[in-house]
Amino acid sequence: MAGSPPLSPKAAAAAMEAAEAARKERQAARDAAPAQAAKAEQEAAAADKEIDALAARKREALQRDVAARKAAVAALDDAQGGDDHSSDGSDLHSAMLQHEAAAMINLHAQAVGVQNIRSLVHSVLDIATGNYNRWRDEFLVVVGKYSLEDHVLNDTPASNFPDWVRMDCVVKSWIAGTISTDLAETVMERTSTAHDVWLALETQFLGNRETHTLHLDLQFRNFVQSDLSIVDYYGCFKTMADSLAALGEPITDRTLVLNVIRGLNDRYNDIGRHLRHGRPFPQFKDVVSELTLEELTMAHKLGASPTALVVATSKPSSTAPPKGGGRPSDQCSGGSSSGGASSKSKPRWNKQRSKSGGAPGSTPSSSGGSGTSKGAGSGASTVLWLSLHNPTYGDKPAAQHRRCRVW
Structure with missing residues (x-):
């Protein structure tokens, strides 16, 4: 720059060293770029190979399944002395099996893609709330939707097949995502299958079945309305009836209706007498409708008095x-x-x-x-x-x- 004093030899040397260091860094970055790109390409190629291998294993498993089913059908036809028409039926049956296998593979792929299981299972199982029956019903609906119910209901796991192990991990993660943290620490183990966790939860909530049934049945037979509304009153009876059914002691509709009528408070004596003498004997849903209407009528009559x-x-x-x-x-x-x-x-x-x-x-x-x-x-x-x-x-x-x- 015009008018600026010349640099000292030391400053000039320092500037040259800094420029040289920057040049070396840029050169090192340029030299490392091809190696990094080659490494990324290798990783991408390895990932593609894994995907291709997975698809190939799926196809092989499907082909083995179809071949085994064909062999079983052929052996059955030979044993029964089937004619040409039986071969046509076996072809149709094989085609249906292939379609079912393809649909199952598609459903399993969708199950792997589920990101938030609580969007499908809305109830969170917890010991404090005691909502095991509702949680179990919702969970069975979801695993049935994706054809995975065998992972929780079947006692013989097919751990030799990689696809079965993979889907079992999916179901196990669904269970862990729909139960409380304290409950997960109790029943979840690293080496357990989804069926093992399912049985542990069943034991946790349905253990001591006889004693539990005895106490719950006693509560059911002696429950009264007191100051509960009709909605809460029949809701309590329905909850107890469902719990007894889960324990292996189902309550008939007639028994449920008789106990609902028995526990009504004095305000519902007239409607209770009417329901007891109804012919044919009313069902639970009809009793709920009648009692709800009676409660609304009482509220309307009392609402005109103020x-x-x-x-x-x-x-x-x-x-x-x-x-x-x-x-x-x-x-x-x-x-x-x-x-x-x-x-x-x-x-x-x-x-x-x-x-x-x-x-x-x-x-x-x-x-x-x-x-x-x-x-x-x-x-x-x-x-x-x-x-x-x-x-x-x-x-x-x-x-x-x-x-x-x-x-």
Whole structure:
């Protein structure tokens, strides 16, 4: 550069050394590039050879299978003294076998390509949830879809065939992907087959079959509705019936219906009596439909009462309330003679409404005089509805949603 001072000998030597080192690095990279390319080509060629060898082994296995089946059919025809028509039938049978073998190879290829087994088996098996029956049914559907059910149901593995070993690894990985981590640590072993893991899971959940059946049958015979909804109630019975069937003690539809009717609470006495005397005797699905309709009818009848309760509390009466208080439905069933409320025995909904800002005895729609706002009136209507559908509202929290637990 014009006007710049000349470089010192040391600086010039250092610059030359740096340039030489950079040149050597570039030269080494150029020299190594052909070797790397040749190595990559060799790896690609080896991979192609492996793929070709795999395809060849599949074709050979298929040909051996077809040949063995043909030989078996021919031997059977010779033993039975078949005529020319039998040869035509064997050709057709061989063609069908070839088609079936080709379809099986295609299904196995699709099974290897499954990336997320939980998209097919939605239930995750866990000891805490006890959902073995549902998980087993879903898993058997999936392995049946890909013609792999023999890997979990067959006691004699064909470990001499590489294709069978490969598909067994696929099924075993599916099992590991649909069970919890704790359960996998219990049943999974490196040298075990898919059938071994399947049997270990079956023992884990269906072991002590007799004792388990005894306790579950006792729970089934003594289960009652209590405060369960109809949906949860018959769902519990269905779960117990399915569990007993899995244990080798199937429950008939008639026995299931009789126990469902037996365990109904007092609100369903009438519909229970009607179902018991039905001829022909109703099936489980019909009983479920009738009980669900009855529950909806009860809810509809009770849902019309809160408006009447609000109107009744808007006009205090001097008539003394019934001795001992009582439920809201009892206090409002007698018209004006039971609609009064003293300061000592006011209905529970008035107490709750006064806490939310409304004055006792005021209508929910009133907006002046006693400081009752529109929001307070809306809250009073809600409390009235809750008091009607849950008589213990205000004394303790609402009954929590209960679910049955199968032992």
